[in-house]
Amino acid sequence: MFEIAEIGNKLSKEIYDQEEPKIRHSILEAQEELREAKIPCIIIVSGNEGAGKGDLVKLLNQWMDARAIATYALTPPTDEEHERPRFWRFWRILPPKGKIGIFFGSWYTNPIVDRVFKKIDSAALDLELKRIREFESMLVNEGVLVLKFWFHLSKKEQKKRLQELEKNPKTAWKVTKLHWDYFKKYDKFRKISEHSLRETNLPDSPWIIIEAVDNRYKTITFTKTITEALQKRVEAWKRQKKEKEPPLALKAPELNVMASLDMTQKLSEKEYNKKLPDLQAKLNELTTDLYQKNRAMVLVFEGSDAAGKGGAIRRVVHSIDARTYKIAQIAAPTSEEAAQPYLWRFWRHLPRLGSLVIFDRSWYGRVLVERVEGFCAVADWKRAYEEINNFEEQLADFGMIVMKFWLTITKEEQLARFTARENTPYKRYKITEEDWRNREKWDAYTAAVCDMVEKTSTENSAWTLVESNDKYFARVKVLQTICDRLTKELH
Amino acid sequence: MFEIAEIGNKLSKEIYDQEEPKIRHSILEAQEELREAKIPCIIIVSGNEGAGKGDLVKLLNQWMDARAIATYALTPPTDEEHERPRFWRFWRILPPKGKIGIFFGSWYTNPIVDRVFKKIDSAALDLELKRIREFESMLVNEGVLVLKFWFHLSKKEQKKRLQELEKNPKTAWKVTKLHWDYFKKYDKFRKISEHSLRETNLPDSPWIIIEAVDNRYKTITFTKTITEALQKRVEAWKRQKKEKEPPLALKAPELNVMASLDMTQKLSEKEYNKKLPDLQAKLNELTTDLYQKNRAMVLVFEGSDAAGKGGAIRRVVHSIDARTYKIAQIAAPTSEEAAQPYLWRFWRHLPRLGSLVIFDRSWYGRVLVERVEGFCAVADWKRAYEEINNFEEQLADFGMIVMKFWLTITKEEQLARFTARENTPYKRYKITEEDWRNREKWDAYTAAVCDMVEKTSTENSAWTLVESNDKYFARVKVLQTICDRLTKELH
Numbered sequence: 001m002f003e004i005a006e007i008g009n010k011l012s013k014e015i016y017d018q019e020e021p022k023i024r025h026s027i028l029e030a031q032e033e034l035r036e037a038k039i040p041c042i043i044i045v046s047g048n049e050g051a052g053k054g055d056l057v058k059l060l061n062q063w064m065d066a067r068a069i070a071t072y073a074l075t076p077p078t079d080e081e082h083e084r085p086r087f088w089r090f091w092r093i094l095p096p097k098g099k100i101g102i103f104f105g106s107w108y109t110n111p112i113v114d115r116v117f118k119k120i121d122s123a124a125l126d127l128e129l130k131r132i133r134e135f136e137s138m139l140v141n142e143g144v145l146v147l148k149f150w151f152h153l154s155k156k157e158q159k160k161r162l163q164e165l166e167k168n169p170k171t172a173w174k175v176t177k178l179h180w181d182y183f184k185k186y187d188k189f190r191k192i193s194e195h196s197l198r199e200t201n202l203p204d205s206p207w208i209i210i211e212a213v214d215n216r217y218k219t220i221t222f223t224k225t226i227t228e229a230l231q232k233r234v235e236a237w238k239r240q241k242k243e244k245e246p247p248l249a250l251k252a253p254e255l256n257v258m259a260s261l262d263m264t265q266k267l268s269e270k271e272y273n274k275k276l277p278d279l280q281a282k283l284n285e286l287t288t289d290l291y292q293k294n295r296a297m298v299l300v301f302e303g304s305d306a307a308g309k310g311g312a313i314r315r316v317v318h319s320i321d322a323r324t325y326k327i328a329q330i331a332a333p334t335s336e337e338a339a340q341p342y343l344w345r346f347w348r349h350l351p352r353l354g355s356l357v358i359f360d361r362s363w364y365g366r367v368l369v370e371r372v373e374g375f376c377a378v379a380d381w382k383r384a385y386e387e388i389n390n391f392e393e394q395l396a397d398f399g400m401i402v403m404k405f406w407l408t409i410t411k412e413e414q415l416a417r418f419t420a421r422e423n424t425p426y427k428r429y430k431i432t433e434e435d436w437r438n439r440e441k442w443d444a445y446t447a448a449v450c451d452m453v454e455k456t457s458t459e460n461s462a463w464t465l466v467e468s469n470d471k472y473f474a475r476v477k478v479l480q481t482i483c484d485r486l487t488k489e490l491h
Numbered sequence: 492m493f494e495i496a497e498i499g500n501k502l503s504k505e506i507y508d509q510e511e512p513k514i515r516h517s518i519l520e521a522q523e524e525l526r527e528a529k530i531p532c533i534i535i536v537s538g539n540e541g542a543g544k545g546d547l548v549k550l551l552n553q554w555m556d557a558r559a560i561a562t563y564a565l566t567p568p569t570d571e572e573h574e575r576p577r578f579w580r581f582w583r584i585l586p587p588k589g590k591i592g593i594f595f596g597s598w599y600t601n602p603i604v605d606r607v608f609k610k611i612d613s614a615a616l617d618l619e620l621k622r623i624r625e626f627e628s629m630l631v632n633e634g635v636l637v638l639k640f641w642f643h644l645s646k647k648e649q650k651k652r653l654q655e656l657e658k659n660p661k662t663a664w665k666v667t668k669l670h671w672d673y674f675k676k677y678d679k680f681r682k683i684s685e686h687s688l689r690e691t692n693l694p695d696s697p698w699i700i701i702e703a704v705d706n707r708y709k710t711i712t713f714t715k716t717i718t719e720a721l722q723k724r725v726e727a728w729k730r731q732k733k734e735k736e737p738p739l740a741l742k743a744p745e746l747n748v749m750a751s752l753d754m755t756q757k758l759s760e761k762e763y764n765k766k767l768p769d770l771q772a773k774l775n776e777l778t779t780d781l782y783q784k785n786r787a788m789v790l791v792f793e794g795s796d797a798a799g800k801g802g803a804i805r806r807v808v809h810s811i812d813a814r815t816y817k818i819a820q821i822a823a824p825t826s827e828e829a830a831q832p833y834l835w836r837f838w839r840h841l842p843r844l845g846s847l848v849i850f851d852r853s854w855y856g857r858v859l860v861e862r863v864e865g866f867c868a869v870a871d872w873k874r875a876y877e878e879i880n881n882f883e884e885q886l887a888d889f890g891m892i893v894m895k896f897w898l899t900i901t902k903e904e905q906l907a908r909f910t911a912r913e914n915t916p917y918k919r920y921k922i923t924e925e926d927w928r929n930r931e932k933w934d935a936y937t938a939a940v941c942d943m944v945e946k947t948s949t950e951n952s953a954w955t956l957v958e959s960n961d962k963y964f965a966r967v968k969v970l971q972t973i974c975d976r977l978t979k980e981l982h
Contacts, residue, residue: 104813
């Protein structure tokens with residue numbers, strides 16, 4: 001793979017002097033168009049030590065409008081980052097729409113270095129590379145332009161570079177023992193990097209390998225490639241008129257997982273009043289344990305309108321120490337959230353170790369309301385199932401406990417509750433025109449829920465379907481399920 | 492002060508049973524009204540160990556809608572928090588409009604504990620208390636309802652409580668050596684707490700001291716006080732119709748600091764081309780030093796329209812390592828920013844140690860455009876000077892280097908530049924109707940700038956006025972000023 005960057009690419013001063021002003025002009029223009037088109041862009045700058053990456057990044061900030069660029073170095077993770085799944089630290093610094101993020105050291109760095117120094121085995125490396133593929137595919141599908149550069153030096157050239165830097169008193173500090181330690185492993189690095197690059201050479205975010213010996217050559221190649229990629233992306237954006245697709249007519253088959261539930265299950269008030277406090281006391285103990293054992297938990301609540309999500313959540317948090325949980329109420333995205341990939345607004349709420357977050361509605365909105373109402377393109381909700389599974393897998397891999405509840409009621413019960421709400425003055429605000437409109441789409445929502453359960457009930461985070469015609473039964477089932485899972489996880 | 496909470500307050504079971512349902516109903520209703528009125532609320536829960544604060548907070552989450560409440564314990568600061576001024580960690584968790592934040596342990600905790608254990612002297616404590624007064628006044632002025640509770644136990648009662656907790660196997664783990672260490676210092680704690688409370692007993696955020704012996708009494712007093720405070724605040728909001736005040740006619744005196752500048756200063760292209768690269772090289776070295784010495788810096792750029800802020804910023808960052816700086820472009824607030832006190836959106840951009848942030852426009856918008864255009868109430872921009880000074884003082888106290896540049900041009904020069912922009916196709920987007928409208932208010936803006944310089948040019952962060960009719964002169968002056976200051980700070 002790297003042979004293509006060991007062939008002595010060079011550029012004469014004459015050609016460089018011709019090219020430079022042209023590129024400077026067009027790269028700035030392309031950046032401005034990118035801003036107008038509201039396309040976010042990620043530029044990964046990686047490759048051998050001594051390849052001059054720092055200078056190239058500096059130059060990019062000079063030629064373009066630095067005010068719309070943020071450059072990130074891969075510093076050691078902060079403790080807040082340590083307490084979340086590995087990609088959290090990258091999610092939090094994704095460039096919003098119209099901006100450019102330069103990643104100087106990226107999600108590739110640690111997996112490669114860790115494998116070279118045998119901190120992880122090859123299976124672990126391949127899992128990391130799979131995660132990277134998923135992450136970048138998601139970014140591309142969300143409209144992010146991802147440009148990945150690898151600046152290559154042959155072994156001989158790298159040695160020469162490091163020696164030159166060391167000789168110059170002004171740059172000597174840049175070369176540390178670490179650089180030479182890395183250099184000693186050149187062959188290993190090369191092999192593992194090649195493998196990693198090959199495994200992540202995606203059609204829409206391919207690697208661009210640049211020979212890093214000749215300064216003029218690498219400068220022009222780097223900046224010209226970026227310019228052309230920006231131009232191409234903006235043009236594609238102009239052509240593409242993503243019309244809102246009308247929502248598909250949706251109907252669940254007669255026999256489906258929702259229809260198979262026994263909706264008559266109930267609990268007497270007496271039983272409820274006996275069981276509830278016991279379960280709450282138990283949950284209090286278990287969450288204290290969760291805190292003391294430094295584990296994290298995510299609870300997701302979804303359900304039909306008026307199925308009693310709010311009431312169930314209240315019973316769950318009732319006896320949990322308020323310092324250990326947060327409730328994330330998911331409503332319309334804020335402007336900052338709307339400028340990011342879909343899952344960004346959920347990543348930001350992930351709990352630290354020892355605590356739990358309850359999502360009152362969640363990322364499943366994508367495959368429920370957004371699908372049924374046609375708020376997103378068909379392609380968008382179709383890919384969401386896999387993205388959601390990948391997301392939850394990352395949480396589980398990190399050791400988080402993930403539980404998901406779907407509270408369901410029958411169509412008749414919903415009507416009764418809507419009517420009751422309308423007739424109770426202080427509950428009237430809870431029922432809106434929208435609720436009635438959603439109700440007309442009952443069948444479509446049922447079909448969407450069935451698909452969701454089928455596609456996202458996984459080993460690590462299965463859906464718990466909660467028959468909620470009877471509120472007592474539903475609440476006890478939710479609490480019992482959480483207690484059982486926690487007991488299993490913590491004891 | 493605490494005597495008032497050692498008088499044996501009690502509540503009979505009978506009265507409690509009468510009161511409880513009434514309060515539960517009205518506190519929930521009041522919370523709903525708070526949400527509708529979009530008023531943010533902070534509840535500080537503090538006082539002696541063993542006073543049952545945890546249970547009261549849990550109860551509050553049960554009686555109210557926990558989904559609109561976030562409860563924070565004062566855990567040790569994360570390293571991201573360590574690298575910013577002390578209040579940063581509180582700013583980042585302020586409740587947005589309509590929500591409630593419960594602070595279990597707050598900005599009071601560390602100063603009091605540190606003073607008791609003699610980690611700080613009494614002057615340092617008083618400085619902290621001054622900062623707290625400033626912070627809370629700002630919150631109140633920004634419309635936040637601040638409720639501060641102190642749950643008091645006499646020495647005898649506290650001892651009894653701790654012993655009771657220890658005896659019960661279910662609660663024994665709650666009492667640690669730390670609790671007894673604190674108890675040994677009871678008298679000291681009492682004295683320093685009383686002093687701190689007295690010093691921060693502000694008219695609009697007074698302390699509410701509650702005797703914490705009788706459970707029924709403290710529960711009812713706590714929840715009733717909150718209910719009434721919420722109701723009162725919502726009523727005040729209903730009465731208050733903050734009409735947009737028309738902007739005042741503003742004119743600077745003939746003799747003013749802007750008029751006193753020598754606007755004819757210039758630099759030849761030759762001198763510029765000689766000086767600029769030297770200064771940039773110097774700045775590169777100095778910012779490397781800043782990084783290595785783990786200092787942080789904030790640069791603020793403000794100026795008349797077309798004075799050349801963007802160009803100056805570009806020359807400044809030109810040779811700085813892109814990994815060490817970020818540029819914060821300040822435009823209209825996002826929805827998340829608009830739901831917070833004014834300064835929130837600047838606090839969030841503060842640099843970590845070893846790096847610098849350049850503010851392209853800044854918090855001075857409040858006393859410039861917002862004042863002149865009447866975007867905020869007169870009272871709001873009037874208090875802003877002091878708030879800004881306090882803010883910058885906190886940065887300086889923390890060791891940050893703060894520099895502020897005002898780039899100024901004459902009215903004639905501005906006209907020339909506007910016209911030139913309109914006549915240059917690729918610069919035309921830079922000039923808008925708004926620029927022409929602002930120009931009509933030239934005198935008002937000049938007066939506002941003079942006031943700003945007068946009131947916010949402080950010891951630690953003086954304004955540098957940059958005569959910018961000549962761009963070469965202006966850029967060199969900016970760079971020279973930064974280099975001089977950095978040299979002084981770092982060597």
